[in-house]
Amino acid sequence: MVLAAHPNPTAPVLSHFSLEGKTALVTGGSRGIGLEVVRGLLEAGASVGFTYSSTTPDEIAALTQALSSENGGRRGLPRGQAAAHVMKARNKTRGSIIFTASVSGILVNVPQTQAAYNASKAGLIHLAKSLAVEWTDFARVNCVSPGFIATEMLDVHPKAWRDKWFSMIPGARLCLAPELKGSYVYLASDASSYMTGANLVVDGGYTLP
Template identity: 55%
Template sequence: MVLAPHPNPTAPVLSHFDLTGKTALVTGGSRGIGLEVARGLSEAGAKVAITYSSTPSAEAAQIASSISFANGGRPFKAYKCNVRSRVDVDSVFASVIEELGDGKLDIVVANAGIAEHIPAQEYPEDKFREMFDVNVNGAFWTAQAAARVFERQWKEGGEDTPHRGSLIFTASVSATLVNVPQKQAAYNASKAALVHLSKSLAVEWVDFMRVNCVSPGFIETDMLLVHPEEWRKQWFDMIPGRRLCKAAELKGSYVYLASDASSYMTGADLIIDGGYTLP
């Protein structure tokens, strides 16, 4: 097993981050972190596809159109997808490769996820299963689809081809610690599963792809801002950085993991949390 080398490590450093000619797919890319990640990948030169589930189709199409326009007409498309369905995921991958990637795919971000706060003793069976069905199973179906594509491309290009796929999971600091005061054992466990899944796949699939995680802390998204004010005040007291993170502050980290700049990084979990996990 050989990790693909950087194609030109002595080139000027900014060129290492260039995604021109690459095709990327971001699940859950119509809002929050996923939207800013997709925007960043497009800004770095990639053709980008996003998936959405609950966002109205017209809104998703408008998001895609506006980001494409902002980046000189660079291709950017939105696809409706239920990541809990392996059939749905496989179908979207096939469409993206045919319609956007000219037969290729280079970057996949498994970002789609949900969060709920329910005391563990009271957790309904259907809700617990749904949490894992989206956050873990959905991410795994996405990873499987990516692996099949990346392995095929590696074999077709010859085993010495240096350009191989990058898969990035969106996990959470909740994989590392137990957030308080919210009660979210199921969410925490689902994100911890993602981190170890990424490490396992990084080893198993090292020949044809890199696999890494990003674990954000408290990010200023709609998902977070619905929580009670007293919770947010407690979080601020626990974060050395003393503020929430803007979702757009994360996009550079995903571009790094998607690009040749991180060519020797696989199996890593980038914790981006303003120091929250340190004390």
């Protein structure tokens, strides 16, 4: 098992982040963090498909049109496919799989009780490590673990909880979803060609104290 080498490591550094000619699939790409990941991958040059759940066909049509005008005709298309099978089938493909875990996979959030969520995110981080070893031949597997990101998922929680969380962030503010897209482009691209099994924590310092 050999981890694929960078195709041109001495090239200027910004070219390492280019996703020209690459194909990406984002699960849950119709809003929140996933939508900004779709945007980031498109902006870096990839062709991007994404999955969604409750978004209506009209909303999806408007979204793909907006993504197309933002990216010179390159569109994010709603679709699904088992990505790892495709990567494996294409011998010597330098695939990159990125799981969205959470700081909840590292610590126990308070004041809420959410053992199942925390355990699932911890499991995801270890799944990434395990697959990074088992799939070395055809894909790198890494995680991004966001802290508190301003999306609809956060809005549904009681204000008292949110006030408590915000008081615990050394960075003293929420992260905007577009602030995450650079991390995903980095992990998707050759800029991180020797990184696999890692968990990139993006949390304004939340997990540090």
